[in-house]
Amino acid sequence: QVIEQSAGDPASSTAQFDGLLGKAACQQKQGQIDEAIATLDGVIGQASESESQTLAQAWVLKGDCFRAKNMPKDALMAYLHVDVLYPSEPAAHAEALYHLVSLWAPAGHQDRSDEAMAKLSTKYPNSPWTKQAGTIPQAAANE
Template identity: 30%
Template sequence: MNAFATANRQSLHFFSAAQILGDLAVASGNYDQAIRYYTALAQAPTAEMKIESEYLVGEANLRQGKLPEAEASLAKVIGASIQSPQGLRLQALAKAGQAVVWAKQGQGEKALEQVNSLVGTLDPVDSALAARIYNAQGACFEALGDQEGAVLAYLHTHLMFSSQADAHAESLSRLIDLWPQVGNADRAVQARQELQQRYPGRLK
């Protein structure tokens, strides 16, 4: 597939191939390579794919802790002038990601306010978006030192949106750390067992 993407940059299938390669690079922890593939999506003919390029680059930077770079990309998505359902969905995802950036930068209250506005309007049928939003809410509560609130947020993803593998693995990983802090070490053991069974590569 890598050879196809390199040799067929003018093909209609190039952009989908580039995104798949970027996703594979993220899954293997090679974020710089993922960003190179995602950046190529900015050359796509549609506005939605152009802002998806920015969103994916922002998320890849967030995963590796490059917070200023992540926020810069996510802010471009949020500020884009677009009204299509796909574009608005990407903006909601970007707002969730931006809230995580703010939480990691010590701006927990500002981050939580933004996430709560997303929770108030989310469509539970869109499980991928909902899982991202609840995980972002968990990160905000953690930043504020509210472990019980964080547990409840991550439990939303764990119990309601476990079909979303990446977000579900993240919620389990955080619950492993949080359950003992709220006096429930047994639940942490259960979360660890499930994470190991379902997502063995994600267990630290």
């Protein structure tokens, strides 16, 4: 009944999506990767474009799931969604750029790895993701 009454309320939909993102993160950590991807697809399909923080987090988590399944091209595409569509969400954007640094080079695009590293260093110089990116072999070799 409470859920029905709060339908359409932006605060309750944000809380609902936050809960689903948490559920997906737990599913991923428990090795239920396909279930996590299904949960994230639900969030991505239902969230409105104005919920950019939710969508950016969902795409980052989806990328994490694909990396866990050893599907680097799918992970790359998920993180790229954040870079292209949600650069205004700094936490998710920095994390996505970090993962792009490590995924582009093995995909044969060292130039794009370098671009992601430059963007990460310039936009988020104090981010823990920037500091971690310096330890990635492909990134560290080009600094």
